[in-house]
Amino acid sequence: MTVLGFTRDVPPDGYAWWYVDALSDDGRHGLTVIAFIGSVFSPYYARARKRGPTDPARHCAINVVLSGPRDRWAMTERGPSALVRSPDRFAVGPSAVAWDGTALTITVDEVTVPVPRRLRGTIRLLPQAVTPGPFTLDAAGRHRWWPIAPRSRVEVRLTSPALAWDGEGYFDTNNGDEPLEAAFSDWDWARAPAGEGAAILYDVRRRDGTDRSIAVRIDGTGAVTPFEAPPRAPLAPARWWRMPRATRSDPGSSPRVVATMVDAPFYARSVVETRLLGAPATAVHESLSLDRFVRPWVQALLPFRMPRLGG
Secondary structure, three states, X not given: OOXXXXXXXXXXXXXXXXXXXXXXXXXXXXEEEEEEEOOOOOHHHXXXXXXXXXXXXXXXXXXXEEEOOOOEEEOOEEOHHHEEEEOOEEEXXXXXXXXXXXXXXXXXXXXXXXXXXXXXXXXXXXXXXXXXXXXXOOOOOOEEEEEEEEEEEEEEEEEEOEEEXXXXXXXXXXXXXXXXXXXXXXXXXXXXXXXXXXXXXXXXXXXXXXXXXXXXXXXXXXXXXXOOOOOEEEXXXXXXOOOOEEEEOOOOOOOEEEEEEEEOOOEEEXXXXXXXXXEEEEEEEEEEEHHHHOOHHHHXXXXXXXXXXXX
């Protein structure tokens, strides 16, 4: 059985996360779930690191975002007493991610912010295929990314809010031995269905002044083939926080944002209509600015979206 690294050793000041996104077949709904140990965007973790090396298990969360007609946001940070890890299960408080070798089952029981409402139900991800091991994102090999299942089917069955849909999904994991902002200033990432598989673009700007650009196509068996990264193309900035966005697309094409799922001061997750590998594509896209993340005014705002329970 594929081991997803739920019990991996995460060093002081490091992190690991497991990420799922999905779009409904009718295009009306979006979903993101991120399970964190060493929550990289936590203001509490950032503050603790300034005092000295910090145990990432003190800063864990399962972030759940619904976009569309029933939009919801939940991300409650918890401490080590709420964390349970085994080779096939990762739980933080009442929510959990479990892997049985063929499907990933996410059990959600959270309270949303800023308006407190229950967010409960089950999400099931069925990978089309699992890819081989990770890519390194930095020159020193301290930050790693593994696109576990770039093409998947996702079944969403929530009781609160009452919501059921199926769609195309994606599953990956990142882990690192130091804070993200120590190695990177910003990045853009996108994934889109491509034929029987998927295409993924990942552009990172490093603190050492170099860039890393990954462009890969994954076929229906999970085999990974690099391709030449197409030209970069600008996207409209996010509406509220004016987060800059850019992607890559086939020469002569003009990608555009059709929906913004998350509009945060340092991060935007979007749905983008683009063209890749000679065909039109609908991509899930993200832009991240770690330069913005570390600014004091951003750190002051984050607790309003990321409450904390426990010591």
